[in-house]
Amino acid sequence: MRTGQHPCSSKVQIEAEDRTPKTVEVSYLLYLPGEYGRDPRKKWPLILFLHGSGERGSDLDLLKRQPLPKTLDQEKTFPFIVLSPQLPLAMGNWSEWIDPVKALADQIQAAYSVDTYRVYLTGLSLGGFGAWEFALRYPRTFAAMVPIAGGYRLRSHAIPDNICDLKDLPVWVFHGARDTNVLPAQSEEMVKALKACGGEVRFTLYPDADHSVAWTRAYADPDVYTWLLEKRLRV
Numbered sequence: 001m002r003t004g005q006h007p008c009s010s011k012v013q014i015e016a017e018d019r020t021p022k023t024v025e026v027s028y029l030l031y032l033p034g035e036y037g038r039d040p041r042k043k044w045p046l047i048l049f050l051h052g053s054g055e056r057g058s059d060l061d062l063l064k065r066q067p068l069p070k071t072l073d074q075e076k077t078f079p080f081i082v083l084s085p086q087l088p089l090a091m092g093n094w095s096e097w098i099d100p101v102k103a104l105a106d107q108i109q110a111a112y113s114v115d116t117y118r119v120y121l122t123g124l125s126l127g128g129f130g131a132w133e134f135a136l137r138y139p140r141t142f143a144a145m146v147p148i149a150g151g152y153r154l155r156s157h158a159i160p161d162n163i164c165d166l167k168d169l170p171v172w173v174f175h176g177a178r179d180t181n182v183l184p185a186q187s188e189e190m191v192k193a194l195k196a197c198g199g200e201v202r203f204t205l206y207p208d209a210d211h212s213v214a215w216t217r218a219y220a221d222p223d224v225y226t227w228l229l230e231k232r233l234r235v
Contacts, residue, residue, distance in 0.1 A: 001112075005031040005072045005082070007060040012103035026097075026104045028085040029063055034076035036113070045118035045229060048105055048142075049084040050094055050127030050134070057089045066124065067219035079229070080120075083108055087126075094123070094130025098137055117233045122146040124215040125182065129154065132190065139165040144231035146224060148174040148215040151186025159189060164197035170231045172202040174218040176209030 009027045016022040036044065049069065055062040063069040069084050085101045087094060094101075109116055121142045123131035128150020135145050139162075152160055171194060175187040184205060191203045206214055218224060 001032060001037055003032045003034050003036050004076065005029055005069065010104055010107060012100055012107060014099045014103055024100050026085055026100050027058065027060055028083060028104065029060055029069055029072075030108070031069075031072045031075075031078065031080075031082035031084075032112070033078060033081070036081070040113070043113050043115035044081045045079070045120065046081045046083060046105075046109065046114045047120045047122060047228070048101070049082060050101075050121075050123030050130040051084065051087070052125035052127055056087045056091065058086070060086055062086070067216050068122075071219070080225070081108075081112060081114060093126060095133050098130070098134050101134070102138060102141070117235075118143050118229070118231070119233070120144050120146070120228050120231070122148070123150065124148040125150065125211065128182075128187075132160075135166055135169060136160050136162055139169065140233075142169060143233040144170040144172070144228050146172050146174070146218070146228070147187070147190075148218050149176065149179055149182050149187075149211055151182060152190055154182065154186070157185075157189060159193045163190070163193045164199075166194060167197040167199040168234055170200045172204070172224065172227060174204045174206070174214050176211060176214035177205050177207045178209060179211045179214065181211040 008030050011023050011025050013021050013023050051063050063084050087097050091097050121131050128147040131147040173187050173191050175184045194201045
């Protein structure tokens with residue numbers, strides 16, 4: 001198995017709207033640390049990364065515009081397996097592609113030495129919205145989540161009815177105070193609602209950051225990865 005970050009494609013089976021089996025193909029980048037495989041007993045934490053709207057399509061190199069996949073193209077010692085699926089251009093948002101990505105993540109966990117108690121979810125912008133929705137749909141899947149410059153519904157003050165399903169999920173939210181693409185209130189309202197449930201949630205609002213600066217700073221912060229590694233799935 002090659003270490004580093006490489007383009008991949010896999011067929012996964014999901015349930016169609018009529019509840020019949022359906023096979024779809026998912027393209028993605030997969031990163032394996034340089035030490036992966038040297039100790040066959042070692043289990044590695046996994047990060048699932050959801051990109052923004054500008055990286056939709058069929059060219060996986062588009063994902064490398066964003067900080068995490070861009071860094072991993074050169075990095076060999078990042079201590080996580082990282083799965084970065086690509087949203088097809090025909091899909092308007094991640095809500096339409098969550099089930100295939102969930103099936104892919106399950107497939108990766110079965111095929112690689114993944115610590116299933118340390119699977120993490122993150123996303124930026126459109127992927128930040130996707131991360132919230134993914135966690136709400138599968139609230140017992142992840143050990144922690146880091147949504148950046150996202151929210152629940154774009155330009156809406158709606159709060160999901162099942163927000164309290166995430167009260168046991170550690171969440172660290174990031175946003176830029178000068179973001180005019182996705183207003184900071186979108187994150188603030190989710191944080192407030194989750195805190196009202198007694199949830200374990202942190203909120204970092206960068207006072208001088210716009211939309212993209214927020215995720216550039218967040219993914220460059222080593223404390224984010226230290227925080228993730230401290231979290232394990234509660235069973």
